[in-house]
Amino acid sequence: MSQPDKPADPDFKMPDPAVFGRGMADIAERSQRIVADWLKRMPKEEHEADPLNIGSAFMEMTTRLMSNPAHLMQAQLGLWQDYMSLWQNTARRMMGMDTQPVIDQASGDRRFKDAAWKDSEVFDFIKQSYLLSARYVQDVVTHVDGLDDKTAKKVDFYSRQFVDAMSPSNFLLTNPEVLRKTAETGGENLLKGLNNLLTDLEQGKGKLRIKMTDMDAFTLGENIGVTPGKVVYQNELMQLVQYNPTTAKVLKRPLLIGPPWINKFYILDLRPRNSFVKWATSQGHTVFVISWVNPDEKLSEKGFDDYMTQGYLAALDAIEQATGEREVNAIGYCLGGTLLASTLAWMAVKGDDRIKTATFFVTMTDFHEAGELGVFIDEEQLSALEDKMNKLGYLEGSEMATTFNMLRANDLIWSFVVNNYLLGNDPFPFDLLYWNADSTRMPAKMHSFYLRKMYQENLLSEPGGIELAGVPIDLGKIETPAYFLSTREDHIAPWKSTYRGTQLLGGSKRFVLAASGHIAGVVNSPDGGKYNHWINEDLPPDPDDWFKSATELSGSWWPDWHRWICAHDKAQVAAREPGDGKLKTLEDAPGSYVKVRLS
Numbered sequence: 001m002s003q004p005d006k007p008a009d010p011d012f013k014m015p016d017p018a019v020f021g022r023g024m025a026d027i028a029e030r031s032q033r034i035v036a037d038w039l040k041r042m043p044k045e046e047h048e049a050d051p052l053n054i055g056s057a058f059m060e061m062t063t064r065l066m067s068n069p070a071h072l073m074q075a076q077l078g079l080w081q082d083y084m085s086l087w088q089n090t091a092r093r094m095m096g097m098d099t100q101p102v103i104d105q106a107s108g109d110r111r112f113k114d115a116a117w118k119d120s121e122v123f124d125f126i127k128q129s130y131l132l133s134a135r136y137v138q139d140v141v142t143h144v145d146g147l148d149d150k151t152a153k154k155v156d157f158y159s160r161q162f163v164d165a166m167s168p169s170n171f172l173l174t175n176p177e178v179l180r181k182t183a184e185t186g187g188e189n190l191l192k193g194l195n196n197l198l199t200d201l202e203q204g205k206g207k208l209r210i211k212m213t214d215m216d217a218f219t220l221g222e223n224i225g226v227t228p229g230k231v232v233y234q235n236e237l238m239q240l241v242q243y244n245p246t247t248a249k250v251l252k253r254p255l256l257i258g259p260p261w262i263n264k265f266y267i268l269d270l271r272p273r274n275s276f277v278k279w280a281t282s283q284g285h286t287v288f289v290i291s292w293v294n295p296d297e298k299l300s301e302k303g304f305d306d307y308m309t310q311g312y313l314a315a316l317d318a319i320e321q322a323t324g325e326r327e328v329n330a331i332g333y334c335l336g337g338t339l340l341a342s343t344l345a346w347m348a349v350k351g352d353d354r355i356k357t358a359t360f361f362v363t364m365t366d367f368h369e370a371g372e373l374g375v376f377i378d379e380e381q382l383s384a385l386e387d388k389m390n391k392l393g394y395l396e397g398s399e400m401a402t403t404f405n406m407l408r409a410n411d412l413i414w415s416f417v418v419n420n421y422l423l424g425n426d427p428f429p430f431d432l433l434y435w436n437a438d439s440t441r442m443p444a445k446m447h448s449f450y451l452r453k454m455y456q457e458n459l460l461s462e463p464g465g466i467e468l469a470g471v472p473i474d475l476g477k478i479e480t481p482a483y484f485l486s487t488r489e490d491h492i493a494p495w496k497s498t499y500r501g502t503q504l505l506g507g508s509k510r511f512v513l514a515a516s517g518h519i520a521g522v523v524n525s526p527d528g529g530k531y532n533h534w535i536n537e538d539l540p541p542d543p544d545d546w547f548k549s550a551t552e553l554s555g556s557w558w559p560d561w562h563r564w565i566c567a568h569d570k571a572q573v574a575a576r577e578p579g580d581g582k583l584k585t586l587e588d589a590p591g592s593y594v595k596v597r598l599s
Helices: 017-044 054-066 069-094 121-142 149-165 176-185 188-203 265-269 276-282 304-323 335-350 371-376 379-392 397-406 409-422 431-437 444-456 543-548 558-568
Strands: 229-234 238-243 249-251 255-258 287-292 328-333 355-361 466-468 471-473 482-487 509-514 533-535 551-553 572-574
Touching: 054 149, 069 121, 121 149, 149 371, 149 409, 176 188, 188 409, 229 304, 238 304, 255 304, 255 335, 265 276, 265 287, 265 431, 276 287, 287 304, 304 328, 304 335, 304 444, 304 466, 328 335, 335 355, 335 466, 335 471, 355 558, 379 444, 397 409, 482 558, 509 558
Parallel strands: 255 287, 255 328, 328 355, 355 482, 482 509
Antiparallel strands: 229 238, 238 287, 249 572, 466 471, 509 533, 533 551
């Protein structure tokens, strides 16, 4: 007797054969073109077997690991016991019994946010088995005796890259959200995802350039970077933007902001609601911002001291012409802060005291503990990088972006792989990710100097260790009052390393620690009501001692900074409009330099 037909799953959708066929034909044609283009470039491209110098690090780790088989056996035994516990718990749960997880994801791990990772016995087992294996790998590689510090950090970093890549959330058959959507759409999500993948490969000319946001949703000067102002000065390295006042009276001392040239300055002017530039004008500051050029091969010989002379020093001269004021307050953000400290040390030798207060946003001056960026700094990697830069005259913006994305791979790589390629979704319009994708180049000479003299040799922290424009500099000679703002979860400039600046510089200093990371902790408007900060008037040598006795305060650190500025000089004058002084306006903010996009 024949069995009755099983009712179709109401949530399952059969694909349209015609649409599916057309889609696959288009994918085949585009794939063939991408492969053909890649093959044409093959003879012209040099391919290194191990450009990141990972192999030697793992070989050393393996050799030392095998010399202690007892430790490895103990770790394997522990993993086996954990797996047995997981099997037993899963079996009990399938019989309807309550169980506690053997291991759970870390708080904030968004890979397993879908309810099925917890509600389904199968997916809960998959998740926990992965987390146990990940913990085993990390425990093994981080407890190998005899590795030097740099090798140990490299092994740890790339082990985590591998572990993150192997997450079951990154694969179709082990991600419940992807399986559910595949059933609901009849596989259209996978077809759309494959199209998204091919588009990203086409945009990257054969290299995968993951699209993180809708790049067409934003236009600089229209819905992002919109604070009104004018470009009042420019040279081959930068434009100087002066912003319109929003108060009748302004502080006598103008405010000069020097952003990093690794990224573009409008991170401080994303939207009106979180714009530091707009907020500063509302507090009575006459705000000037350096907008660095996006360099090409013509600027390959520009060095770190050129960024000083044509950056901060040129801006100081221009501000005096624009406002008649010789004295300024200055801010440096990240690399811009490293340059500000270097410039102040140079000015100290020259007897130039035009900068009356200096603020350092997430700035490193001592690179001994450079965080995870240090895994990219060794002689083999630097030499390979310099070879690439010398051929082009600059470092490609995409290479810098990839490096930073690897520091937060789950958030900035794998989450988009799942969203764009497996779920087949279009990226969500997000101003911060638009800025993150708007990458910049770095001149070859400058970048080589920065990586070698600071990251590799840590000479900035040594008196006379670095020479700029013919002058040996010493950070200890800086007597300018300094405000240090660091962020507790910074993965680019670790706060305990940035704290070291309080011990290197002379003069009075204040250190404030904000919650969150390198960007969100800085761009944290008082109106947002987010991210607490910590203050402590004392500055002991050990950052842990500073934190133990620090006071936690709610909300943004911006008002604390403004009060600190006013405590040094709160004299006011009538508001200054761009173009009122000796410098005439050249174009509207944000200017043309910042609008140069890499293809």
